[in-house]
Amino acid sequence: MPIDPTLAYDHSNIFARILRGEIPAKKVYEDDFALAFHDIAPQAPVHVLVIPKGAYVSWDDFSAHAPAEEIAGFIRAVGHVAREQGLVAPGYRLLANVGMDGGQEVPHLHVHLFGGKPLGRMIAA
Incomplete structure (x- = not known):
């Protein structure tokens, strides 16, 4: 169910539980x-x-409250993972x-990185 x-x-x-090590995850970068x-x-x-x-709920929360070093570090991590996964040359999404209308289900800021095949249109017309 989407969240506010x-x-x-x-x-x-x-995701908070994964960060604390309470739930396992197949990590690719940290x-x-x-x-x-x-x-x-x-x-x-x-x-x-x-x-x-x-502990940030959304992009709005993150951009308003995170220190610049943390914002830069997170964005650099996203780029690093895309390169490490071999997605830059063929492309990725x-x-x-964010929020209920955006379909956010976990109230912790997260970015999905998709690739490995042509992904088509982002939103059907």
């Missing part, structure tokens, strides 16, 4: 700012989630769902 991005951060959400891991229900041959280590 204006809600307070829920420290019991699945640094001081971000964690990247394979999605458990992939929608493309490559489907990796990249999450900031800080980044998707971040």
Whole structure:
């Protein structure tokens, strides 16, 4: 069920639990700012989630409250994962769902990184 991005951060959400090591994840990258891991229900041959280590509900929350170093570190981590997964030359898609209308289901900022095949149109006309 989609969530309201204006809600307070829920420290019991699945991504917070993964960050604390309470739930296993198939990690592909980790640094001081971000964690990247394979999605458990992939929608493309490559489907990796990249999450900031800080407690942010959405892009709005992150852009308004994270320090510049954390924002830069997270964005660099997304790029690093795309390169590491071999997606830059053929191309890939980044998707971040925000709020109820955007279909956000986990109240922790996350970016889906899709690739490994032609992905078609982003939104059907």
